[in-house]
Amino acid sequence: MSLKRMVTMDSSEWFSEVSEQLWPGQCFSLKIKKVLHEERSKYQDIKILDTSSNDCSMSFTYGTVLVLDGIIQCTQRDEFAYQEMIAFLPLCSHPNPKKVLIVGGGDGGVAREVVKHPLVEEVHQVEIDDRVVELSKKYLPFMACGFDSHKLQLTIGDGFEYMKQREGEFDVIITDSSDPVGPAKSLFNESYFGLAKKALKPNGIICSQGGSLWVDETLVKDTLSHIRKHFPVTGYGIASVPSYPCGQIGFFIASLNENTKLNEPSKVFSSEEVDRLKLRYYTTEIHRTAFTLPRYAAKLLH
Structure with a gap:
């Protein structure tokens, strides 16, 4: 508890x-x-x-x-590291991420980053708790500004039910969930990733909050095993976020395209583009190195 x-x-x-x-x-x-x-x-x-x-x-x-x-x-100090990585790792691994679904993310931070991507045309977001959205607009405007984009359509509701009604619609699905306790635990189960697979277009990509190997390597290993039952290409990337346990967070990422190379982004940003997009953490170099894990972790998740 x-x-x-x-x-x-x-x-x-x-x-x-x-x-x-x-x-x-x-x-x-x-x-x-x-x-x-x-x-x-x-x-x-x-x-x-x-x-x-x-x-x-x-x-x-x-x-x-x-x-x-x-x-x-x-x-406020370090949120950009998480938001940028959970958004741009999958978006830049897909050759043409036109239509994106965000599950969760009621603070607006992931939406803020997703709408920046030049190839993204349409973003759908489903968040179960409208109070998180409203309070974020009031107290976290630097994140909730993501809700203001003309690209975004926000739905207050259950992500499971939403995806059941949208088979084969999305290029990328990003799950910005809380930790795996209570209702959020279902977002780490095999059934969730099977449902996400059905909601993707043929070559689609998913990315989910992946906890930390430092505090729960069993959860990470088991969840990755669930994902591998539905996706031919899977990976686990990491980022540094000081306010998260042990200062590190991971991301589950998977593609239906067996030719996808997760550590070699399809979309490469120049330094000028990174500045224009106001990115403070993500770069093409960071993308490539995110999947280079410590030896113990690489062996554990092999």
């Missing part, structure tokens, strides 16, 4: 992310300036925290932070 804790240390209030189920024996804590909002939606506990500092000498703060069911989803 995931726990959420506000504790006092040295006359200051801190938020500590504690989960004996997901990362037993460790936690990550942030000093809180102010709790901006908290409520219980129909689906989950939502907190939005301000971790900025009044001390101008302290530059290392995480800004505005979104917490769902006691688990940090994104922080």
